[in-house]
Amino acid sequence: MSEERLRVSRREVLKGAAGAAAWLGVPAAARAEGEERAPSWPGIRRLGPGPTPLSFRLNGEAVTIEVTPRTTLLDALRGPLGLTGAKRACDRGACGACTVWIDGRTANACTVLALDVDGLAVTTVEGLSSGNALHPVQEAFVAQDALMCGFCTPGMVMSCAKLVERGAVDEESLREGLSGNLCRCGAYPHIFRACQEAQR
Ligand code: FES
Ligand code: FES
Known part of the structure; x- marks a missing residue:
């Protein structure tokens, strides 16, 4: 040329x-400004495109890491934060294996961008027990043999714990409340019994 x-x-x-x-x-x-890649307006935080600081509370502890804007919360938890309790199965919000709590509400960590939890409180299944003392729902899962392969269990426990907290453990509420958590092993009858036992 x-x-x-x-x-x-x-x-x-x-x-x-x-x-x-x-x-x-x-x-x-x-x-x-030749180097300017994106505009900056007062009060608007520019994110990325490279690693960007992220600060939030994780299981009661303040954490700060750097993530790229496309990193999901699930990737951040299982990667740099080293918490593998939340499982990756569908990776598209369809199975609930990655269920965590964000500011006390259940959420699929695979469909949440990590930067969207900046300043919020995230609880994973690792944060449910107190030291060696299991959460009542975890104890009930053991007592009721509410798992087979166990892959759905962390997400299922997080959703069940919320339902127990709300006292929504009749069969209809459990069917509705756990409709986003799939158990391919079909352990539902035991899972339902575990929720009802944890409520007592
Ligand atoms: S892995 Fe997140 S919903 Fe299935
Ligand atoms: S125990 Fe295997 S998927 Fe639920």
Whole structure:
């Protein structure tokens, strides 16, 4: 390719980029700054594209890590934070194996971006017990033999613990409340009994 053609190409590329920036509503000051990759507005935190600080409470402890904006909470938990209790099965919000609590509400960690829990409180199954003392739902799972392969169990326990907390352990409430947690081994009758035992 000739030098002249290269010059023309660069000019066209620059013109195109300026047009795109204007179309995207990038402020003129930001457009004038060659290194600027995204606009900054007061009060709006720019995220990424590289590692970005993330601070939240995890099982009662303050943690700060760096994650890229596309990192899911499940990836952050199982990766840099080293907590493998929440399981990855479908990785698309369909099975509940990755259930955690975010600010006290159940959530599928595979469908939540890690940066979205900045400043929030996350509880995983590792945070449910107190030292060696199991949570009543965990004890009831053991007593009622409420698991076979155990892959669904951490997520199931997190959802069951919320239902027990709300006293929603009649069969209809359990069917509804656990509809997002799939057990391919079919241990549901034992799981339901465990929830009802934990409530007593
Ligand atoms: S792994 Fe998250 S819902 Fe299945
Ligand atoms: S115990 Fe195997 S998936 Fe539930």
